[in-house]
Amino acid sequence: MSGNDRLGRRAAPYLLTMPGMLWLVAFFLAPLVLMVTLSTQTGNLLDGFRQTWHFGIYPQVIWQYQHQFLRSFEYGGAATIIALVVSYPLAYWIAFHGGRRKTTLLFLLILPFFVSFVIRTLAWQFILADDGIVLGALKRWHLLPSGYHALATSTAVISGLAYNFLPFMALPLYVSLERIDRSVVEAAGDLYASGRDVFLRVILPLSLPGVFAGGLLTFVPATGDYVNADVLGGTRNNMVGNAIQREYLEFFHYPAGAAMSTILMVLLLVGIFAYARALGTRSIQEYV
Amino acid sequence: MKDPEPLDVSKLDSIRIDPALWRGLTQRRFSRRDLLKYTGYGAGSAGLAAFLAACGVSGTATKHTTPPVSAVEAFWKKQHKTGTLNFANWPDYIDKDDNGNSPTLLKFTQQTGIKVSYHEVIADNEVFLPKVLPALQAGQDTGYDLMVITNGDPLDELLKPGYLIPLDHSYLKTFEQYANPKIKNPPYDPGNQYTVAWQSGLTGIGWNSKKIKRPITTFFDLFDPAFKGKVGFFENLQDYPNAILVAMGLNPQTSTQDEWKKAADMVLEQFNKGQFRHFYNNNYIDALENGDIWITQAWSGDIQIAQLSVADGGDGYPEMRFVIPKEGGLIWTDNMCIPQHAQHPVDAIMMMDFVYQPQVAAEMTDYIQYISPVPAAQQILQGSDPAVANNHEVFPTTDDLAHWFPYKVFKDNAETEAWKTIFGAVTNQ
Amino acid sequence: MSIVATRDASLVEGWGGPKQTRKQRRLRRFVLPIYSALVILYLLTPIFIIVLYGFNQTSPKKVAFRWGGFTLRWYRKAFVLSGLTAAFKNSLMIAAISTIIATILGTLVALALFRYRYRGKGATEGILFANIAAPEIVLGASLLSLFVLFGVPRGIRTIIIAHVMFNIAYVAVTVRARMAGFDRAIEEAAQDLGANPLQTFIRVTLPLIFPGILAGALLAFALSIDDFIITNFVSGAVETFPIWVYGAV
Numbered sequence: 001m002s003g004n005d006r007l008g009r010r011a012a013p014y015l016l017t018m019p020g021m022l023w024l025v026a027f028f029l030a031p032l033v034l035m036v037t038l039s040t041q042t043g044n045l046l047d048g049f050r051q052t053w054h055f056g057i058y059p060q061v062i063w064q065y066q067h068q069f070l071r072s073f074e075y076g077g078a079a080t081i082i083a084l085v086v087s088y089p090l091a092y093w094i095a096f097h098g099g100r101r102k103t104t105l106l107f108l109l110i111l112p113f114f115v116s117f118v119i120r121t122l123a124w125q126f127i128l129a130d131d132g133i134v135l136g137a138l139k140r141w142h143l144l145p146s147g148y149h150a151l152a153t154s155t156a157v158i159s160g161l162a163y164n165f166l167p168f169m170a171l172p173l174y175v176s177l178e179r180i181d182r183s184v185v186e187a188a189g190d191l192y193a194s195g196r197d198v199f200l201r202v203i204l205p206l207s208l209p210g211v212f213a214g215g216l217l218t219f220v221p222a223t224g225d226y227v228n229a230d231v232l233g234g235t236r237n238n239m240v241g242n243a244i245q246r247e248y249l250e251f252f253h254y255p256a257g258a259a260m261s262t263i264l265m266v267l268l269l270v271g272i273f274a275y276a277r278a279l280g281t282r283s284i285q286e287y288v
Numbered sequence: 289m290k291d292p293e294p295l296d297v298s299k300l301d302s303i304r305i306d307p308a309l310w311r312g313l314t315q316r317r318f319s320r321r322d323l324l325k326y327t328g329y330g331a332g333s334a335g336l337a338a339f340l341a342a343c344g345v346s347g348t349a350t351k352h353t354t355p356p357v358s359a360v361e362a363f364w365k366k367q368h369k370t371g372t373l374n375f376a377n378w379p380d381y382i383d384k385d386d387n388g389n390s391p392t393l394l395k396f397t398q399q400t401g402i403k404v405s406y407h408e409v410i411a412d413n414e415v416f417l418p419k420v421l422p423a424l425q426a427g428q429d430t431g432y433d434l435m436v437i438t439n440g441d442p443l444d445e446l447l448k449p450g451y452l453i454p455l456d457h458s459y460l461k462t463f464e465q466y467a468n469p470k471i472k473n474p475p476y477d478p479g480n481q482y483t484v485a486w487q488s489g490l491t492g493i494g495w496n497s498k499k500i501k502r503p504i505t506t507f508f509d510l511f512d513p514a515f516k517g518k519v520g521f522f523e524n525l526q527d528y529p530n531a532i533l534v535a536m537g538l539n540p541q542t543s544t545q546d547e548w549k550k551a552a553d554m555v556l557e558q559f560n561k562g563q564f565r566h567f568y569n570n571n572y573i574d575a576l577e578n579g580d581i582w583i584t585q586a587w588s589g590d591i592q593i594a595q596l597s598v599a600d601g602g603d604g605y606p607e608m609r610f611v612i613p614k615e616g617g618l619i620w621t622d623n624m625c626i627p628q629h630a631q632h633p634v635d636a637i638m639m640m641d642f643v644y645q646p647q648v649a650a651e652m653t654d655y656i657q658y659i660s661p662v663p664a665a666q667q668i669l670q671g672s673d674p675a676v677a678n679n680h681e682v683f684p685t686t687d688d689l690a691h692w693f694p695y696k697v698f699k700d701n702a703e704t705e706a707w708k709t710i711f712g713a714v715t716n717q
Numbered sequence: 718m719s720i721v722a723t724r725d726a727s728l729v730e731g732w733g734g735p736k737q738t739r740k741q742r743r744l745r746r747f748v749l750p751i752y753s754a755l756v757i758l759y760l761l762t763p764i765f766i767i768v769l770y771g772f773n774q775t776s777p778k779k780v781a782f783r784w785g786g787f788t789l790r791w792y793r794k795a796f797v798l799s800g801l802t803a804a805f806k807n808s809l810m811i812a813a814i815s816t817i818i819a820t821i822l823g824t825l826v827a828l829a830l831f832r833y834r835y836r837g838k839g840a841t842e843g844i845l846f847a848n849i850a851a852p853e854i855v856l857g858a859s860l861l862s863l864f865v866l867f868g869v870p871r872g873i874r875t876i877i878i879a880h881v882m883f884n885i886a887y888v889a890v891t892v893r894a895r896m897a898g899f900d901r902a903i904e905e906a907a908q909d910l911g912a913n914p915l916q917t918f919i920r921v922t923l924p925l926i927f928p929g930i931l932a933g934a935l936l937a938f939a940l941s942i943d944d945f946i947i948t949n950f951v952s953g954a955v956e957t958f959p960i961w962v963y964g965a966v
Contacts, residue, residue, distance in 0.1 A: 009833075016829035017841055020822035020885050027882040028848050031859035038862045044701075045425060049865075067717070090756045093749040108757050115764055118945050118959040123763030131579030149517060151580065152565050166760065195741045216850060224852025227945060227963075234517075235564045236717060241854045241946075246716060248858060248950065249418045251708070254865055261858035265851065272850045376954075407803065409956060411964045419871075419954040428870040431954045 032265065039258035049254060057259045065243050065260060072239040072264075075154065076223030079161035080169070083218050084211065086162070087170035091210075092203075095177035106174070109167050117164060121231045124160055125151065128232075152234025160228035165221055169214035176210025177203070216275060220268055240264055364456040364633075371402050373635040376416070376432040378622070379408040379570060380593060381487070383655035392652050396642050402635045407432070412569035413442035414524050420627065424451040429629040433636040436486045439476050439621045440526050440695035441704060443483065446625065452482040453626040459637040460484065462644040471621065471661045476697065483623035484640050487589075488659035490681060490692060491527045491618035494576055494586025494594075498607040507535035507613040510583060511558050520575055520584025521555075523567035526695045527585055527618065528555070529711040533696070534616040540696035548710045556714050567715045577605050586610060588681045589658035610681065612692070619659075619692035657682055804961035811873065811957060812941035815880035820934040822881070823888025824926075827933075830889070831896045848886040856883060857950030864951060871953025879951045880941045887940060888933035895929025 039057060043049035062069070094105045112120055127134055128150045138144040150156055180203060188198045226241030240260060247257035382390045393404045410416040417437070420430040424446075437443050446452050457464065463484055471485045495504050500515070510519050522528045530540045532551045543551075558564065565581050566572075573590045575581045591610035596602020624643075626636045643649060649662035654673050659682060660666075669677035680688050698704040830841065848856075860879055864871060903925070907917045945959040952960060 010835075013829040013833035013835040013838070016825040020826040020889065021841060021844065023822060023881060024844055024848060024885060027860060027863070027878055028851075028856070029844065031863040032855075034866055035859040035862040038866060045421060086756060089749060090753045093753045097745065097749065105753075105757070109760065112760050112764065113939060113943065115767060116943050116945070116959050116962065118963050119767065120763045122962070123766045127762065127766060129578045129580055136579070147518070149565075149580070152517065163759075195738065220850055220852050224854040225946070226854065234562075234566055235559060236562070238717065243716065244854055244858055245949070248861060250414050251712070252418065252421070254862065257858060258862055261855045265855040265859075268852055268855075269847070269850075272847075276846070405803070407956070409954070409964065415964075419952070422865070423870050423872075423953055426868045426870055431872070 035258045035265075036262050039255050039262050041255050045252040045254075054255070057255050058263065061256050061259045062263065065240060068238055068240040068243045069263070071154075071237070072223050072241065075158050075161060075229075075239060076219050076225075078158045079165065079222045080215055080219040082158065082162040083166045083169040084173075084215065087166055087214075088173060088211075091170050091173035091177055095174050095180075106171075109170055109174075113167065118227060120164060121160055121227055124163065125231050128156065151232055152237070154233070154237050156232040157229050157237045157239075160232040161222040161225060164225075164228065165218040168217040168221070172213040172217060173207065173210040176207045176213070180206045212275070216272065220272070223268065224264065360454045360456060363453070364459075367634045369400075369402065369634045369638070370632045371635070372632050373402050373404045373639060374431060374433045374632065375404055375406045375636075375639065376409050376435045377406065377486075378410045378436060380590065381408075381436070381622075381656055381658075382406070383652050392643070392648055395648065396639060399642070400635075400638055402638065404639070410436065411571070412524050413438050413526075415569060417442055417445055421445065421451075424628060425449070427629065429631060430627050432627060433630040433632040434624055434626060434639055436622045436624055437483075438526070438695075439474065439623060440697060442526070443476060443623060443625075444698070446627070447477065447482060451628050453628055453630060453633055454481050455484070455626070455637060455640070459634070460641050462641045466644045466646055466649070466662050466664055468661050468663050474621065477623070483625045484644075485661040486622045486624050486643070487653075487656065487661065488619060488621040490588040490612060490659070491522075491531060491620065492586060492588060492610055492612040493583065494573075494591040495583040495609050495611070496576060496579070496605075496607055497609050499579070499582040504583065504609065504611050505614050507531060507615050509613075510585070511563060513561075513563075515583055516561065516563055517565055518580075518582040519564050520566060520568050520572045520581040520586075521564045522572070522585045523569055523715050525708055525711050525715075526620070528567075528715070529707065530618050530693065530695050531585060531613075534618065534693050535613060537615065540693060543696070545706055545710070548707060552710050552714050559714060559717065573603075576608065577603060587658075589656050592657040592679075592681070612681075616691045616693055619689070619694055621661075653682060659684060804956040804958045807873065807955060808942055808958040811876050811880060812938050815877050815884060815941050816934050816937045818877075819881045819884035819888050819937045820930060823885045823933060823937075824892050824930050826885065826889040827892035827896065827929075831893050831899070832901075845886040845889055848883065849890070853883075853944075853946040857947040860947070861950040871951055872955050875951040875953070876948055876955065876957065879947050880944065883944070883947060884937040884940060888930075888937050891933035891936055892926065892929045895932060896926055899925060 037051065038049070040051065040053045040055055041049040042052045042054050094102060094109075098105055115123075126132060129135065130149045130151065131139070135144060135148065135150060139146055139148070184206070185198060185202055188202045193201065223239075224241055226239055226245055229237050229239045229242055244257050244260045244264070247253045247260065383392050384390050390406065393406055397403055409419075416435075420432065420435070423430045437446060457480070460480075463480075467484070471488065473479055474485075477483045493504055493507065493510065495509075499518070509515075510521070522531075529548070529551065532555055533540045533543050533547065536547070536551060536554075538547055538551075566575065568575065568584070570590075572581070572584050572586065573594060576584055576586070577594060588610055591608050592602075594603045594605045594608040596604070597606070598604040624636075624640050626633050630636060643652065644662055646662055646664035646668055649660050650665035650668035650672070653660040653662075653665050654669060654676055657676060657679070663683075666677050666683045676682055684692075696707070698707065826841065826845070829835075830838065857879070860875075860882070861871075863869075864875055869875060904917055904921055907921045908914070912920065943959065944957075945963065948957055949960055949963075956964070
């Protein structure tokens with residue numbers, strides 16, 4: 001009985017994780033490998049694709065879509081920095097001075113999630129329309145030239161990304177700030193540190209795990225996004241996501257689409273794992 | 289019209305308009321006859337049928353093998369009316385009442401007992417087809433029994449691999465009786481083996497007369513630096529490439545790859561200058577109404593709906609204008625077709641036939657204002673809504689049809705790929 | 718001022734104690750709250766827009782954000798639009814099914830991670846982490862690659878597969894986080910009192926971790942309803958609510 005029990009104990013974690021892990025291996029890990037395989041095939045939808053190990057597709061798509069790749073990282077990076085700068089004081093205030101309203105404030109922070117991501121972005125398109133509720137009024141009062149537009153610019157896309165992923169930045173920041181032991185902060189004060197020093201030498205360093213987790217959770221989806229570029233951008237704001245989406249779903253150039261998303265995945269995953277190695281996955285996972 | 293009249297290619301070469309003519313054209317109001325005279329194209333071959341015949345140049349559209357009649361009969365014999373129909377169509381492409389219900393569909397249900405599940409899922413051929421092609425290729429049901437697809441490359445993508453169910457014309461008695469002879473038996477589907485027309489329409493230029501205080505006449509008004517950043521262009525690889533070729537004075541059917549490159553470069557140059565706001569699909573009309581763009585490539589019916597007051601079922605923007613550029617417009621036909629493995633083919637073919645009832649066609653045309661395939665609808669509308677009945681962009685005359693060009697039809701896959709690569713490079717920046 | 722470590726914000730109000738300058742007080746009392754209110758207002762702007770302007774039916778045929786008077790008309794008529802109704806039903810059904818599957822699978826993973834130390838635990842954690850960290854477009858594109866290579870028809874089933882795939886990790890992480898304060902001694906007590914492992918789990922463990930499971934399930938449901946990018950890759954001709962909205966406006 002006891003031997004059986006021990007065996008059961010040893011098998012238990014595997015039995016428990018098996019269904020979930022099988023699902024993830026089949027529909028998350030295996031597809032990543034298969035996508036690399038697909039990227040080296042040649043052919044078309046009608047005649048089918050054949051494996052030819054055509055690695056030439058990689059330099060081809062990099063050359064063809066270099067602007068979109070660069071733009072993605074540029075926009076994703078800018079949106080992450082904006083989200084950090086905008087949400088840090090907010091997270092700080094909720095964590096340190098939120099008092100009883102903390103729960104309500106946090107709820108308000110995640111409330112936008114209850115309205116679909118697509119609809120939120122379309123709402124911004126409506127708000128910022130050339131003759132819309134904001135610009136239209138300013139134009140009528142001659143505060144803006146009639147040809148001015150906010151949409152169809154890189155600023156619009158970056159703002160949209162920063163807006164959409166702001167809560168992903170604010171929440172981990174909040175968690176990390178909330179965890180800071182208040183006695184440490186007070187000790188610094190007692191040791192005659194100025195307010196600025198308390199912030200820069202105590203609070204900020206202790207909140208860095210939150211900054212890193214938030215940065216990751218904002219940068220990755222922002223870089224891979226294409227909805228903001230499509231809805232808020234113009235003809236020259238397409239990101240790599242737009243190109244991947246078109247290659248896959250409109251042109252059926254599966255190998256090209258697969259090659260591009262493989263490149264994006266490798267760039268991001270290498271970055272993420274380097275980042276996680278340096279900081280320990282644990283610390284990031286805790287904030288996810 | 290079993291064999292579309294072969295087109296005299298030597299005549300088409302003369303279609304290029306020389307610069308002197310451009311100048312001449314901009315100085316006075318251009319009459320449609322001028323174009324005919326100068327191009328030498330219209331002579332003896334005017335009319336929609338001739339233009340559609342131009343599609344026959346390639347012959348690819350007819351490459352699909354005709355299934356033996358017995359097999360078609362055998363297939364249809366096994367099918368029965370089910371009382372359900374899944375209909376995929378474009379937005380704003382059927383009449384609707386204040387509650388968002390379509391009187392045409394209600395009437396269909398009343399007459400036949402078939403309940404229609406109507407899906408406005410086709411924002412653009414190039415957005416919709418990718419959603420159904422993989423299923424068809426895998427030999428599976430797409431979920432739709434009836435789809436409305438534009439002639440040219442999109443329809444070819446369904447016809448060539450044999451993804452459509454051949455029609456049993458014993459179900460299409462109304463169609464046979466009332467369809468416009470010019471739209472029947474089109475070169476891209478001889479004998480209406482697989483498709484019947486839903487509506488035809490024109491691609492021209494739509495503009496906002498509140499924002500633009502001068503008349504718009506030529507395609508190249510889209511490139512006016514005064515409208516920088518306020519110009520809409522179609523993203524799909526039929527409307528924008530064909531329109532620019534026509535604007536250059538070329539016939540898309542006979543244009544060469546070098547000319548395509550020239551055309552694409554011309555657009556790319558404007559693109560790099562920031563001339564275009566966005567490459568649109570059917571959402572261009574909202575952008576035009578919102579004031580995001582002032583001038584854009586446009587489909588005729590959309591602008592007419594935009595102009596109408598809300599009370600009349602329009603969008604309430606009387607300042608909107610539609611013009612066929614003097615260089616020529618594009619004419620296209622959207623076709624109803626039944627995809628392979630459709631679950632309710634009999635219900636679908638009954639719908640195909642139903643919309644050819646003149647009364648039904650008239651009501652629908654009165655609302656959506658595209659070119660109806662049912663000439664009898666014009667007489668009905670003369671009584672109820674003469675403005676629509678006498679609108680040339682709804683019921684065009686032979687003269688009108690003479691300077692409207694159909695989309696380029698490709699000879700083979702290589703040509704299709706070359707076209708897509710050349711023109712796709714611009715919109716895919 | 719108390720020097721006892723505490724999380725009660727009211728007691729740490731005055732960190733920095735007597736050395737706090739007037740400038741800092743002003744920052745704390747006025748600037749930060751006003752700033753925070755503005756940011757929250759900014760976050761909620763689209764919601765106000767949707768409520769005020771209606772996600773309006775401008776004419777019988779069209780849905781758009783547009784000024785049509787202060788109106789709730791859309792909310793009444795929305796369900797007349799057949800495409801919207803069908804898309805909404807699809808979304809709800811997909812969310813319900815994928816949430817149930819993902820919650821069960823994710824909770825089991827969380828239980829294993831919380832209770833046991835075993836070989837491969839690091840790998841399990843790594844996979845969950847990678848799954849959450851991977852960009853949506855890569856998840857969608859790779860899953861579509863799989864379906865393309867094996868000729869799997871795209872539709873409701875493939876959407877559900879995808880939604881379960883991206884939800885398992887979220888559920889596992891959420892449930893595990895909520896287990897942190899769970900006292901194993903209670904389980905042991907139940908077993909000492911003669912309950913078998915299954916009884917212990919159903920009668921003791923499950924009720925205790927249920928709030929965590931519920932939180933995970935809610936998150937999964939919300940993520941499923943909201944998802945556009947991955948769904949768009951694997952949906953074939955099926956429309957979910959976000960896809961319908963994206964195409965219709």
